Amino acid sequence: MTLTPVITEHWDDPELFTLAGYRRHGGYTALASALKQEPDAIIGTVKDSGLRGRGGAGFPTGLKWSFVPQNDGKPHYLVVNADESEPGACKDIPIMIANPHSLVEGVIITSYAIRANHAFIYIRGEVPEAIRRVANAVREAREAGLIGQNILGSGFDLEVVVHAGAGAYICGEETALLDSLEGFRGQPRLKPPFPAVAGLYASPTVINNVETICNIPYIVGRGVDWFRQFGTEKSPGFKVFAVSGHVNRPGIYEAPLGITMRELLEYAGGMTDGRQVKFWLPGGSSVPMLTAEHLDIPMTYEDMAEAGTMLGTGTPMIFNDTVSVVKAVTRWLEFYKHESCGKCTPCREGTYFITQTLERFEHGHGTDSEMGTLVDLCGQIAGRSFCALGDAAATPYPAALKYFRDEFVAATTTAVDDQFDPAASYVFSGAAAR
Amino acid sequence: MAISESTREQLDELVARYPRPRSALMPMLHLVQSLEGEVTPEGIALCADMAGVSAAEATAVASFYTMYKRRPVGRHHIGVCINTMCGLLGGDAVYDALSERLGVGHDQATPDGEFWLERIECQAACTHAPVMTVDWEFMDDVTPASAVDIVDRLQRGETVHSTRGPAIRDFRATEHSLAFPEDGLAAEGTPVDDKMLAGLRLAKERGMSAPAVPAGQEG
Ligand SMILES: Cc1cc2nc3c(=O)[nH]c(=O)nc-3n(C[C@H](O)[C@H](O)[C@H](O)COP(=O)(O)O)c2cc1C
Numbered sequence: 001m002t003l004t005p006v007i008t009e010h011w012d013d014p015e016l017f018t019l020a021g022y023r024r025h026g027g028y029t030a031l032a033s034a035l036k037q038e039p040d041a042i043i044g045t046v047k048d049s050g051l052r053g054r055g056g057a058g059f060p061t062g063l064k065w066s067f068v069p070q071n072d073g074k075p076h077y078l079v080v081n082a083d084e085s086e087p088g089a090c091k092d093i094p095i096m097i098a099n100p101h102s103l104v105e106g107v108i109i110t111s112y113a114i115r116a117n118h119a120f121i122y123i124r125g126e127v128p129e130a131i132r133r134v135a136n137a138v139r140e141a142r143e144a145g146l147i148g149q150n151i152l153g154s155g156f157d158l159e160v161v162v163h164a165g166a167g168a169y170i171c172g173e174e175t176a177l178l179d180s181l182e183g184f185r186g187q188p189r190l191k192p193p194f195p196a197v198a199g200l201y202a203s204p205t206v207i208n209n210v211e212t213i214c215n216i217p218y219i220v221g222r223g224v225d226w227f228r229q230f231g232t233e234k235s236p237g238f239k240v241f242a243v244s245g246h247v248n249r250p251g252i253y254e255a256p257l258g259i260t261m262r263e264l265l266e267y268a269g270g271m272t273d274g275r276q277v278k279f280w281l282p283g284g285s286s287v288p289m290l291t292a293e294h295l296d297i298p299m300t301y302e303d304m305a306e307a308g309t310m311l312g313t314g315t316p317m318i319f320n321d322t323v324s325v326v327k328a329v330t331r332w333l334e335f336y337k338h339e340s341c342g343k344c345t346p347c348r349e350g351t352y353f354i355t356q357t358l359e360r361f362e363h364g365h366g367t368d369s370e371m372g373t374l375v376d377l378c379g380q381i382a383g384r385s386f387c388a389l390g391d392a393a394a395t396p397y398p399a400a401l402k403y404f405r406d407e408f409v410a411a412t413t414t415a416v417d418d419q420f421d422p423a424a425s426y427v428f429s430g431a432a433a434r
Numbered sequence: 435m436a437i438s439e440s441t442r443e444q445l446d447e448l449v450a451r452y453p454r455p456r457s458a459l460m461p462m463l464h465l466v467q468s469l470e471g472e473v474t475p476e477g478i479a480l481c482a483d484m485a486g487v488s489a490a491e492a493t494a495v496a497s498f499y500t501m502y503k504r505r506p507v508g509r510h511h512i513g514v515c516i517n518t519m520c521g522l523l524g525g526d527a528v529y530d531a532l533s534e535r536l537g538v539g540h541d542q543a544t545p546d547g548e549f550w551l552e553r554i555e556c557q558a559a560c561t562h563a564p565v566m567t568v569d570w571e572f573m574d575d576v577t578p579a580s581a582v583d584i585v586d587r588l589q590r591g592e593t594v595h596s597t598r599g600p601a602i603r604d605f606r607a608t609e610h611s612l613a614f615p616e617d618g619l620a621a622e623g624t625p626v627d628d629k630m631l632a633g634l635r636l637a638k639e640r641g642m643s644a645p646a647v648p649a650g651q652e653g
Pocket residue numbers: 052053054055056057058059061081082083084085086169170171172173174175207208209210212213387388389
């Protein structure tokens with residue numbers, strides 16, 4: 001399958017981040033045509049396109065929008081989830097840095113479609129570069145009359161606020177994000193009610209991922225038939241894949257959904273030093289890992305589910321055979337433990353206990369019976385936690401055990417650093433390492 | 435803290451940005467952190483007052499988020515990503531080298547008030563592993579040697595550029611940008627780098643592109 005730059009098409013123009021640069025490449029023409037349509041017609045177009053959310057779960061975007069009650073007399077809100085903090089996910093931040101106006105244009109069209117007069121872009125606080133570039137784009141759009149009162153003479157009013165987070169992965173969970181935006185600790189809310197009915201300030205709210213919203217101008221501007229040329233029936237469209245790990249050219253590769261990891265790997269220059277793929281994850285640390293035998297499975301929502309994993313954020317991480325899977329999993333669990341919001345017991349206590357046990361394995365002090373205990377424990381957490389962070393924390397270990405049981409057995413006697421020289425996994429060597 | 439007229443105006447501006455005052459709590463905490471280099475009880479009380487909540491409630495919020503520091507950070511915040519991708523590809527060694535160079539461990543400041551060192555989680559930059567941040571600006575693809583060199587140059591007062599952003603200012607300046615992100619620096623540096631362009635360049639080299647837009651439907 002070929003590469004198909006759409007969202008990334010003009011990233012090599014250093015002026016793309018400005019309004020003038022974006023307009024030179026056709027920017028904001030989709031907005032002009034959207035504002036001439038009825039809002040419901042745009043929701044219909046997005047429904048027909050089959051676009052699925054790029055934040056991880058793959059929920060159909062048009063369907064989500066259609067859940068917003070109309071003529072309910074309440075204000076509606078659009079909230080863009082730009083909290084990108086999932087380990088391995090690194091595509092929304094580059095999009096916002098390189099092409100912030102595509103997000104802003106998507107925000108204006110989406111707000112018009114769902115009849116929101118107020119939109120928020122919640123960007124994680126640790127990336128000032130993305131925040132300042134999006135804020136700059138919002139300012140330029142406001143000065144050009146694309147945000148504010150009576151946009152392009154349509155009678156539509158919109159305010160857009162750029163909001164910086166302050167370091168909490170859980171704020172990527174949509175209801176925790178809303179609490180955070182309301183000025184509370186970012187802890188998930190009970191669902192239902194879903195945000196589409198009672199979200200920000202208890203009003204109907206659509207929450208979408210950055211990349212999802214960036215698709216909107218292209219779908220509205222170029223049409224459903226054009227969009228559906230990419231991908232499959234159930235996974236239409238293109239995807240900004242971010243390939244990281246032991247590959248020669250890690251980076252951003254935009255391609256149709258349905259491309260395989262083997263093809264992406266070839267585009268990314270193959271494995272470094274000609275080493276073997278040991279394990280890889282299609283989209284973030286919260287999806288089960290796969291191995292070299294899965295390289296030819298199409299990267300779609302449905303095919304990844306069939307392979308026992310998920311497309312997730314579509315940002316594959318690839319590790320070679322120098323890496324200890326025990327160490328990789330332990331590190332992810334340390335992350336989940338650190339980021340657990342503490343609201344519910346299975347996740348708060350479970351991540352603590354799993355991490356403690358895995359750290360014993362990392363140091364060669366695991367036991368056979370603990371391998372089973374960990375399976376039980378993950379089973380107790382998955383499906384019994386208040387939000388999907390708990391489920392995610394229960395994912396890496398069982399997946400790793402399925403393919404690499406021997407390594408956990410070995411870690412009952414020998415520290416992983418004595419089995420796998422850490423320096424062999426480094427991307428630098430010699431003088432650079434001091 | 436002594437509240438200047440300008441601080442009061444900025445706080446008012448933040449409150450006015452949102453439909454409800456309490457939503458301004460996070461940017462207000464970033465703002466007071468930019469003034470004091472940490473979030474003090476007085477700073478929290480001020481934010482609480484503006485947001486219309488009790489000091490206890492505002493403290494509960496401030497303590498939930500890792501970017502709000504309850505001790506002085508010092509001039510520069512140094513982060514080293516130690517999540518799986520960065521850590522295993524060399525971030526662990528980068529962290530060790532910096533810890534040795536600075537003589538401090540995780541979440542500690544150097545006695546001279548110059549640097550704060552922190553093991554940080556995934557920065558959404560795994561393609562650029564191992565990643566370090568200075569005052570939260572990206573320092574991509576570092577090695578132990580280059581990371582120590584960055585710290586040395588900062589210590590000598592030299593200008594150091596972020597790999598994907600402006601020249602480094604200091605921790606407090608970044609915190610101010612988080613409250614007021616229109617800081618005039620959006621055009622600085624070369625934020626779109628080779629790795630972000632890898633796929634686009636390859637597509638051009640190989641003559642690949644997305645299917646044409648149907649006639650009459652150009653967006
Ligand atoms: C712990 C956790 C973290 C999440 N982080 C993000 C995130 O950073 N960005 C994002 O778009 N979605 C994230 N999600 C998914 C959101 O809850 C939500 O499904 C998504 O923003 C919906 O947007 P979409 O339909 O456009 O994909 C996270 C979910 C969980 C449980």
